[in-house]
Each structure stands twice: as structure tokens, then as C-alpha cells.
Amino acid sequence: MPSKLAISYHHVTKSFGRLKAVDDVSLGIAAGEFVSIVGGSGSGKTTLLRLANRLIEADSGTITVEGENVRDVDPVALRRRIGYVFQAGGLFPHLSVADNIGITPRLLGAPASDIARRVDELLELVQLDRDAHRNRLPEALSGGQRQRVGVARALAAKPRIVLMDEPFGALDPLTRDALGDDYRSLHRKLGLTTVMITHDITEAILLADRIAVMRGGKLLAQGTPAELSNSEDAYVLELLRTPRRQVERLNALLPTSGAA
Amino acid sequence: MSFLPDPRWGEALAHLPDYLGNHVRVSLAALALGLAVSLPLAILTRNRPAPRAILLAIASIVQTVPGLALLALFYPLLLLAASVTLAWFGVSFSAFGFLPAMLALALYSMLPVLRNGITGLNGIDPALIEAAKGVGMTARQSLLMVELPLALPVMMAGIRTAAVWVIGTATLSTPIGQTSLGNYIFAGLQTQNWVFVLFGCFASALLALAVDQLLGLIEAGLRHRSHVRSALGAAGIAALVAATLIPSMGRSSQGYVVGAKTFAEQYVLSALLRDRLQTAGLSATARSGLGSSVIFGALKAGDIDLYIDYSGTLWANQLHRSDIKPRAELVAELKAALAKDNITLLGELGFENAYALVMPKKRADALGVRTIADLAARASSLSIAGDYEFFSRPEWAALQKAYGLSFRAQRQMQPDFMYAAVASGEVDVIAGYTSDGLIAKYDLVALEDPRHAIPPYDAILLLAPKRAGDERLQAALEPLLGKIDIATMREANLRASGNDANSSPDAVAKWLRQKVGRR
Numbered sequence: 001m002p003s004k005l006a007i008s009y010h011h012v013t014k015s016f017g018r019l020k021a022v023d024d025v026s027l028g029i030a031a032g033e034f035v036s037i038v039g040g041s042g043s044g045k046t047t048l049l050r051l052a053n054r055l056i057e058a059d060s061g062t063i064t065v066e067g068e069n070v071r072d073v074d075p076v077a078l079r080r081r082i083g084y085v086f087q088a089g090g091l092f093p094h095l096s097v098a099d100n101i102g103i104t105p106r107l108l109g110a111p112a113s114d115i116a117r118r119v120d121e122l123l124e125l126v127q128l129d130r131d132a133h134r135n136r137l138p139e140a141l142s143g144g145q146r147q148r149v150g151v152a153r154a155l156a157a158k159p160r161i162v163l164m165d166e167p168f169g170a171l172d173p174l175t176r177d178a179l180g181d182d183y184r185s186l187h188r189k190l191g192l193t194t195v196m197i198t199h200d201i202t203e204a205i206l207l208a209d210r211i212a213v214m215r216g217g218k219l220l221a222q223g224t225p226a227e228l229s230n231s232e233d234a235y236v237l238e239l240l241r242t243p244r245r246q247v248e249r250l251n252a253l254l255p256t257s258g259a260a
Numbered sequence: 261m262s263f264l265p266d267p268r269w270g271e272a273l274a275h276l277p278d279y280l281g282n283h284v285r286v287s288l289a290a291l292a293l294g295l296a297v298s299l300p301l302a303i304l305t306r307n308r309p310a311p312r313a314i315l316l317a318i319a320s321i322v323q324t325v326p327g328l329a330l331l332a333l334f335y336p337l338l339l340l341a342a343s344v345t346l347a348w349f350g351v352s353f354s355a356f357g358f359l360p361a362m363l364a365l366a367l368y369s370m371l372p373v374l375r376n377g378i379t380g381l382n383g384i385d386p387a388l389i390e391a392a393k394g395v396g397m398t399a400r401q402s403l404l405m406v407e408l409p410l411a412l413p414v415m416m417a418g419i420r421t422a423a424v425w426v427i428g429t430a431t432l433s434t435p436i437g438q439t440s441l442g443n444y445i446f447a448g449l450q451t452q453n454w455v456f457v458l459f460g461c462f463a464s465a466l467l468a469l470a471v472d473q474l475l476g477l478i479e480a481g482l483r484h485r486s487h488v489r490s491a492l493g494a495a496g497i498a499a500l501v502a503a504t505l506i507p508s509m510g511r512s513s514q515g516y517v518v519g520a521k522t523f524a525e526q527y528v529l530s531a532l533l534r535d536r537l538q539t540a541g542l543s544a545t546a547r548s549g550l551g552s553s554v555i556f557g558a559l560k561a562g563d564i565d566l567y568i569d570y571s572g573t574l575w576a577n578q579l580h581r582s583d584i585k586p587r588a589e590l591v592a593e594l595k596a597a598l599a600k601d602n603i604t605l606l607g608e609l610g611f612e613n614a615y616a617l618v619m620p621k622k623r624a625d626a627l628g629v630r631t632i633a634d635l636a637a638r639a640s641s642l643s644i645a646g647d648y649e650f651f652s653r654p655e656w657a658a659l660q661k662a663y664g665l666s667f668r669a670q671r672q673m674q675p676d677f678m679y680a681a682v683a684s685g686e687v688d689v690i691a692g693y694t695s696d697g698l699i700a701k702y703d704l705v706a707l708e709d710p711r712h713a714i715p716p717y718d719a720i721l722l723l724a725p726k727r728a729g730d731e732r733l734q735a736a737l738e739p740l741l742g743k744i745d746i747a748t749m750r751e752a753n754l755r756a757s758g759n760d761a762n763s764s765p766d767a768v769a770k771w772l773r774q775k776v777g778r779r
Contacts (some may be wrong), residue, residue, distance in 0.1 A: 001680065107396050108396075
């Protein structure tokens with residue numbers, strides 16, 4: 001393993017009733033790494049993500065964040081130091097963009113002037129025009145803008161770790177592509193550790209350093225895209241073949257010298 | 261018919277600051293208490309389906325209890341509570357007026373507040389609650405910063421509904437001694453003063469509308485996140501409260517409180533008593549429209565200082581006696597019994613207001629009916645109507661037993677409509693009152709009671725325990741004793757049953773004073 005682990009799962013299991021959502025999963029995520037967890041719906045990928053900041057409590061196994069067992073950490077304090085980007089933004093509809101972004105620093109008791117400065121900084125970081133967006137309500141934003149605010153909110157308290165739950169899933173392809181690239185550069189620039197959930201293997205391959213494949217609560221495989229191509233698991237191979245097949249069909253359908 | 265404005269509008273307007281102020285105070289206090297109880301309950305049970313269901317069921321059941329009954333129930337309940345606290349802690353409180361009205365109305369306000377509170381809180385997108393947790397909020401922060409602000413518009417709609425209900429139902433708090441806009445309605449219905457009835461209805465409707473609109477302004481402000489609108493609405497409510505508090509602060513001590521039950525004769529006599537006291541230089545105010553079961557307790561507890569009751573009523577309801585004694589003997593025995601409670605039976609006014617079976621004179625002659633015994637033979641083909649309490653009173657049981665009465669049908673009616681009903685032949689016989697002026701007006705006859713099944717009902721003047729040694733009061737009232745005979749009272753009641761300016765209780769009392777004064 002390269003450098004120290006930001007997050008580690010060690011034989012972690014979580015059931016809801018009789019359903020084993022996460023079944024004996026072990027996974028290490030190094031500091032500074034961008035890991036994508038891929039799987040279909042019901043694969044347990046969201047549960048696995050939420051176990052890390054204790055939005056869900058594990059039944060058994062050990063989870064550590066920056067070396068500490070999460071069970072020994074106050075869950076509220078834990079969540080305040082881990083950024084979390086929700087599906088479709090999860091913005092509070094009654095709070096302005098600025099109040100949404102500044103919420104975690106506010107909970108941490110930062111002075112209002114510091115929060116205001118930080119909000120402006122973050123709006124710039126996620127490439128939203130300050131004056132145009134600061135005081136708007138989320139309902140006045142486009143889907144892409146909302147998700148940019150969601151990212152800004154996750155980064156507000158300067159976390160070293162960011163968890164993302166299908167952050168770009170609901171966006172149109174162009175916005176999605178732009179936002180993915182922008183986030184990827186933020187990840188690098190700020191030296192973050194990012195765990196991103198997606199059901200889209202293409203997105204995972206394009207953004208992540210490493211991919212973990214979940215199915216039926218089990219971790220089927222993990223590794224770089226290249227490593228996964230050598231997997232012996234039929235599902236993993238099929239998953240990786242899909243984007244390639246799509247590219248071939250696209251190439252056949254689109255004239256090579258076309259739009260590009 | 262005069263083209264000048266009816267003076268009763270002016271009279272109604274003169275009462276407005278007092279009635280409206282009391283109405284607003286009791287309504288808003290009830291609403292505040294209802295909110296203080298319901299909102300925490302809604303918050304506590306929002307994630308607990310079982311207690312939530314139980315709570316909503318209880319609130320729904322309370323809602324099905326008629327407002328009048330709910331208000332009336334709180335009086336004996338509080339009376340009991342007051343006696344318990346007196347026995348245990350040596351402190352007592354008044355079970356009369358404001359407290360029972362406020363508690364009953366608060367209970368009444370709970371359902372819409374609870375239901376909308378729970379609906380509002382449960383209707384929040386679970387993803388947002390998850391997000392609140394995810395950004396690092398504690399459960400309390402999530403409630404205060406996310407859940408409550410998001411549920412507020414729905415909660416506010418429930419508060420508006422509750423406010424309208426409470427303001428409307430508060431008109432029913434008059435019979436338990438809380439002055440309200442219902443005073444117009446009760447007094448107006450009893451004395452056939454439709455100006456008062458209309459005035460009371462419009463005033464309470466306008467008040468409900470105004471409060472609803474102000475709360476609506478706050479709600480719209482919350483919904484559209486406009487602080488200006490919320491602040492305007494809140495300022496309106498605050499101004500309303502302030503306006504009703506200012507006159508009461510300036511008000512001096514009330515002097516003697518004269519009670520009256522809910523029928524015209526009582527309104528007239530209350531006006532006469534107050535007139536007597538004022539003539540003697542004593543200040544007096546009225547507490548009218550009190551329920552028959554409430555008024556004696558109110559006197560005993562000192563919430564009112566004096567009122568007129570009827571010997572037979574107290575004999576049956578307070579002494580729980582069913583035997584029948586001659587008039588003077590019954591009063592003497594009653595006087596001794598009441599003295600044990602330190603209540604002064606100052607004396608009889610002179611007339612009797614007993615129950616009597618009444619029918620049109622012509623019909624009685626045609627049927628050859630002069631006494632109740634004659635009636636009994638024909639009762640199986642006749643119908644009878646009585647007021648709301650008559651058929652559950654011991655007199656009715658005694659009549660049935662003494663004469664073997666059994667009617668084809670029996671109905672309950674508002675006393676004021678009974679006489680017209682029997683005159684028009686809608687019913688054959690009514691259980692009327694001997695002092696009622698309508699007996700003469702409609703040419704009715706009260707049937708004789710040869711077996712003395714109905715006890716005597718002398719009008720008697722009662723004084724509260726704290727007035728037992730009040731010689732000035734007693735001296736002021738003594739001139740009335742024995743001065744009002746049945747013919748005089750019938751005529752007074754007939755005048756009061758009119759529907760014009762001369763039929764107001766004050767006007768009739770003035771007439772009565774001159775009549776009594778001449779003797």
C-alpha cells in the first residue's frame with residue numbers, strides 16, 4: 001500500500017433485516033487517492049460509503065478514518081471533518097447558496113466574517129459567479145449549479161476526505177463531463193482523498209485512480225482499470241467491456257472527422 | 261317602526277370593548293397554551309408511529325365533543341381540582357370563567373395543530389434530513405435549522421385553522437362565566453334581541469377573519485421567505501393583544517357581580533338588582549348567561565356576589581330532595597340548609613316561576629281539560645314539548661308518577677320557541693313557566709296541579725358567603741323583597757319578549773322599578 005490509509009474497511013458487514021447490504025468487505029483507500037465504487041442498484045455501494053462517516057453503523061468489522069477507529073470518534077465531529085456530496089445536491093431549500101455552503105463552518109462555530117470569506121473563495125473554486133449566486137435559493141439554480149454548490153458545501157470546512165454519492169448522476173452529459181473534470185482538478189489541487197460512488201463505469205474509469213466493484217454486498221474486485229481488465233470475474237469483465245463496446249459503436253456511427 | 265337607528269345597536273356597541281377584549285384574551289391564551297402543548301408533542305412523536313396515532317386519536321375524539329359540552333365539562337372538573345388543591349395545599353382557585361374556558365378551548369385547538377405539525381414534519385424529504393446529518397448537524401440542530409423551518413408553512417396552516425375554531429367556539433364560554441362575544445348571542449337569543457345576536461355573530465366572524473388573515477400573512481411570509489410580511493402579521497397580532505389589554509389595565513375594581521341564568525326573566529332581574537345597587541351608591545356589574553348548574557357553584561365560590569334562583573330548583577338540585585312542601589315551609593328549610601354553606605337566602609321576591617303544563621285556552625276548553633288529571637286521560641294522543649332539562653328533572657318524574665302521564669311524543673325545544681309552537685298547534689302541551697308573559701300573549705292556560713306534584717318555585721335572592729355580613733348590600737336589596745307578584749313578573753316578561761328597543765332587559769327593569777316603587 002502506498003503511503004498511509006485515509007479510510008480502511010476491515011471485514012465490514014452490515015445487514016438491514018435479512019438483507020446483507022455489505023458482506024465482509026475489506027478495502028483500503030490511501031491518502032490522496034481518488035477511488036470510485038461501482039455497482040448496480042442494491043449492490044451495497046451507498047451503504048459502504050455511509051459507513052465511513054457513520055451515517056450508517058456497521059454490524060461487525062472495523063472501519064478507520066485517518067487511523068482512528070470510527071467507533072471511537074464522535075459521529076457528529078466525524079461528519080464535520082469529512083466532506084459529503086449528496087445525490088442531486090441535497091441542498092437545504094430554505095437556505096441561500098451562501099448559507100448552504102457555509103453550514104458546516106457555522107456548525108463548527110466559525111465567525112460570520114470568516115464564513116463569508118470562505119463562501120466567496122469556494123464559489124470561485126467551483127466556478128460560480130459570486131454576486132449572481134450568493135444570495136439565491138437552490139430552487140433558482142440549474143442542476144449543474146446546484147451540484148457545484150453541493151461540492152462547495154462539502155469543501156467548506158476544509159476536509160481532507162470527500163465522500164460523493166452519485167454526485168453527477170442526474171446531470172446532462174455535457175454538464176456532467178465538465179463537472180467531473182473540474183472536480184478531478186480540485187481533488188488534485190487540494191490534495192483530497194475522494195471516494196465516489198457511481199453506477200457508471202465510464203465515469204469511474206475517466207475520473208478515478210482506482211475502482212472497487214460491488215455486487216450483492218460483496219466487493220468483487222478492486223484495482224486500476226488496467227488491473228481490473230485482468231480480473232477473472234465474469235461480471236467485472238463484462239462491466240469493463242461495456243464502455244469499450246460503446247466506443248466502438250460510437251466510432252462506427254460517428255464520422256471520425258466529424259464534430260471534433 | 262322608527263327610521264332612527266335602533267338604539268340597541270348603540271347598546272351593543274357600548275359592550276364591545278368589554279366583550280371583545282375578553283373574547284380576544286381567552287382565545288389567544290387558549291391558542292398559546294394549545295400551541296405550547298401541541299407543538300412539542302408533534303415534535304416528540306414525529307418519528308414514533310404508535311404514540312403519534314394514539315395522540316391524534318385522542319385529539320380527534322376531543323374534537324367530536326360538542327364545544328358547549330366540552331366547556332361545560334371543565335367547570336365541574338376544575339371545581340373538583342380546586343377542592344383537591346385546597347385540601348392538600350391550602351390553595352384554591354376559581355373554577356369559573358377564564359380558566360375552564362381557556363383550558364377547554366386549548367384542548368379544542370390541539371387537533372389541527374398536532375395534525376399539521378406531524379404532517380409538516382413527516383412531509384420533509386428524507387434526503388434533506390440525511391443531508392442535515394451529513395453536513396454534521398446534531399439531531400437538535402437538524403430539527404431547529406432544517407426540519408422546523410421546512411415544516412413551518414404547513415404548521416402555520418394548522419395554527420390558522422385552530423385560531424378560527426377557537427375564536428368561534430369561544431362564544432360558547434359565556435355559560436361558564438367567561439365574558440365573550442357569546443354574551444351578545446346568548447342574551448340576544450334569550451331576550452329575542454336579534455340586533456344583539458347579529459352583532460355577536462358578525463363581531464366574532466370579523467375577529468376570526470382578522471386573526472386568520474394576520475396569521476395568513478405570517479404564513480405567506482414564511483412560505484416566500486419574506487420577513488416583511490411575517491413581521492407585519494406578527495405586528496398585527498401583537499397590536500390586537502395590546503389593544504385588548506389596555507382597557508382592562510385601566511379598569512378599576514368591579515364592585516358587586518350580579519349573576520344571571522340564560523333566560524329573559526333572569527336578564528331582567530339582574531338588570532333590576534344592578535339598578536337597585538347603583539341607586540344605593542354601590543357599583544355593580546353583570547355576569548349573565550350562566551348555565552343553571554354553574555351559577556350556584558359560582559355564588560358559593562364567590563365568583564358572583566348575588567343572583568336570583570328558584571326554591572324548587574335548589575331543593576331538588578342542591579338538597580337532593582324529592583318530597584314536596586308548602587311554599588313558605590320549603591323556603592324556610594332551604595334557608596337553614598343554605599346557611600350551613602354560609603349562603604344568605606335574603607328572601608322571596610314574591611312571585612313563583614314554576615314549571616306548569618300549558619296549552620291553548622281554547623283547546624283546553626274544547627277538550628274539557630282544566631287540571632293535569634284531566635289531561636292524563638287524553639295524553640296518549642297528545643304531544644308535549646319541554647326545555648332541554650325538563651324531561652330529565654325530578655318534576656317530570658313526579659308528574660308522571662302522580663298522574664300516570666304518558667304522551668304520544670315528547671320533544672325538546674328552545675324555551676322561547678315553545679310557546680309559539682303550542683299556540684300554533686305544532687305541539688299540544690308544553691312544560692312552560694308560570695311567570696312567562698307569553699302565557700297571556702298567546703292566550704294559553706297553565707293547568708292546575710291538584711296532587712301537588714310540582715314543588716313550589718319561589719324566586720329567591722341569594723348572597724355569596726363573603727357578602728353574608730354586608731349590611732349595606734342587604735339594605736339596598738331589601739326594598740325588592742315581596743314586591744314582585746306573578747302578574748307583574750308576567751307583564752315584565754312579556755315586555756322582554758318583544759323585539760324592539762323597549763324590550764331590552766335594562767328598559768324592562770326600568771319599567772319594573774317604577775311599578776315596584778309605586779307600591
